[in-house]
Amino acid sequence: MLSCCLGIVLGSVKQSHVEECHLVDNAPDNYEDNRMHVKNWIESLPHEISAAVKSRMSRLSLVDGQFIYRRGESSTEIYLILSGEVRMLVNSWEGKEWLAVSFQAGESFGETSALDDDVRPHDAISHGATQLAVLQQKDLRELQTRYPEIGKELISFLCQRIRMGYSLSTDAALLSLPSLMASRLLLIATQYGNLSLDDAQQDLKLTHQDMAHMMGASRQAVSKILKQWEAKGLIEISYGQIALRNIDGLKLLVEQY
Template identity: 30%
Template sequence: MPCPDDLRPILLSGHWFSQLPRALQDALLERANIHNLAAGQRLFSRGAPPCGLYAVISGAVRVGAVSREGKEALLTLVEAPYWFGEISLFDGQPRTHDAFAEGPTQVLQIGQTVLLALLGREPAYWRHMALLMSQKLRLAFIALEEMSLLPAAPRLARRLLMMAEGYGESGPRRVIHLAQEQLALMLALSRQTTNQILKDLEARGALRLTYGEIELLDLEKLRESARIG
C-alpha cells in the first residue's frame, strides 16, 4: 500500500524529517509503503537481511533481543514519528536486534533496494542518513555512560526525560506508554527497584502511575531527581 501524502504532518512533527530538503521528503514519501501490525507482531528479526528504513506512524515499536533462554534485553520503545533501521542501510549487514509492535501499530517503510538506488542517484542525501545514525550513536554513548556511572534513581529519571523528549526526535510528551517491567528491562534494574523509584517520584508529585503508562506531572521535579549531588 503506497504511502499517502497526508502522513507528512505526522512526520514533520519529528526533528529529522522536518530538517530534510523538501525534495528528499517527497522522494521518501513517494517510495514508502505502510504496514499495519497487530500487537506483538514481529517487524523484523535479529540476523534478518537488511529491509530498509522505517518510521513509526502510530502505536509503538519495541526494539531489543531475546536470548536462547528466553531472557529479554529491551533497548528502547519508540513512538511516532521515530525513524529507525538505518544501520543496515550503511553496512548492508543483518539486523542487530528484534523489533515488535507494542499494541496495534502502523509503520512506514522505504525498502533497502529503492532507498539505495535513490542515494546512488543523489549521493548528497547520504549526509542526512548519517545525521540520523549519529543521533542514535550519541544517545547510545550517553546511555552507556549513565549505565556505568549513575545510581539507579537518577538513571531512571534521566531515561524518562529522554523518552519524554522523544529521544530528541519530537516535542515533549507528558504520557509515556510504558509498563514498569519494560522500563526495568531497559535500565537493567529489578522490577522491585524500578517500582520503588517510581513510587518515590509519584509521592513527590513528579509523575502519576497508571496501568501501562507513566504520566509526567512535573518535569522540573523529575530533572531534580536526575541530578547527582
Template identity: 30%
Template structure:
C-alpha cells in the same frame, strides 16, 4: 513527532525523515511512491536480531520497542520508535544484519523502503550525503551513551531520565503536572531501563510518596520535575541534559 493515536500522512512522514527532508518536492514525491505500507498488531515482530538489514522504516501511527535479550533471557528495551520517526538505517549502507529486535507495542502502521531504493536515492541525490553521515554518527554516539549509562549509573538515574524523556516526548499538561500520554506497565518500564519490574515498582512508590509523580492505571504524571532532574544532574557531575537515549 506525532502524538499517540495520531495518524500522519505519508507525505508528512517522508518530510520528517532526516535523510529525505533535504530533497526537493519532486524527489520526496518519488520516495512516497516507492514506499510500501505495512501494518502490525500489538506484540507483532517487525524484525529480529540477525535478520538482514534490508529496509528503512517510518511510523505513520503507533510505537515500536527496540530491544535485545540478555544472556539470562531478560528483554532489555534499548529505545523506542514513535509516530513520525524513522529507524532501521544502521546496516543499510554496508549490508549488515539487525542488531536488535523491533516489536510493535501497539497497533502500528508503517512505511518501508527497501535497501535498494534507499541506496538508489542516495546515489542520485548528493544532498543526502551529509544527513547520512550525521545520522549514522548520532546512532553510534547513542549506543555509546547507552552502554555508559548501563555500566556507570544505577536504576534510579536511568528511571528518572527515562521518565523525563517520555514526558518531553509524550507529555500533556495536567491539573497538577505533566501526564505522560502512554500506557506504561512496570514491566515495560523495567525493560526500558534494564531493571526488574519489582525494582521499578519500588522506585516509583518512593517518588509517589514524596509527591514527585503520580501513578494510576499504568499512566504516570510528573508532578515535580525538579528533583528528578537533580538526580540526573548530580550523577552527571552537573551536566543538565536529558536528551533521548
C-alpha cells in the same frame, strides 16, 4: 527511541501473538497528517527530495506483536513509522529480552542494514496497531545516486543516534538507580532529546514492569522508588501510566547521582 546501543530491558513478547506482516497499498502522499513529531532523515531533506523518497515507499500494516524482522535476518528495508510503536529486542541466553530501542510515530529505523548489507542486530516487533512506510534498498540506492544530499543526511542522522547511545551507556554505568530512573523518564518525556523539558510529555505509557526492565532492576526495587516519588509529588501513578508532576524535582535527582 534512538541508537541501537541504548541497552534497555523489556518483558517478553509472546510467540503465540506473532503473525506475519503483509504489504498493502502504496504509502499516502500526505504524510503531514501523521503528526511526525520526532526528527527523521527523510523529513530533514529538501521538500523535492523528501517527496521523491516518499513516492518510492509502500505501506505495511501490523497488529500488536508482529515481527517486522528478526535478529540475524538478512533484510535491508528502511522503515518510517506512520502510527504506533516498534520495539527492538535482543534475547539473552538466560531468556531475558533487552529493549535496545523503542521507536514512535515519525521515527525511522533499519538504516544500518540498508547501508552495510549486514544482518539485523535486533528483533523488530510492533507494539500495538502500527502503520509503517517501507523503502526498499534498491530504491534507496537509486535515490542516493540521483540525490547526493540523501547520503549526507543519513550520515548526520546516524551520528546523532550514536551520540545518544554513548550518552545512555554512560548514564547506565555511572548513575545510581534513582538517578538513572529519573534520567530515563526525562529522556522519554522529551522524546529522546527532540523536545525541550518545557515541551516534554507529561503522561508516559509505562508500567512498573517496563521501568524495571529498562533499569535491569527488580520490579520491587523500582516500585518502591516510584511510590516514594509519588508521595513527594514528583510523579503520579495510574494503570499503565506514569505522569510527571515535578520535572525540576526529577532533574535534581539526576544531578545527585
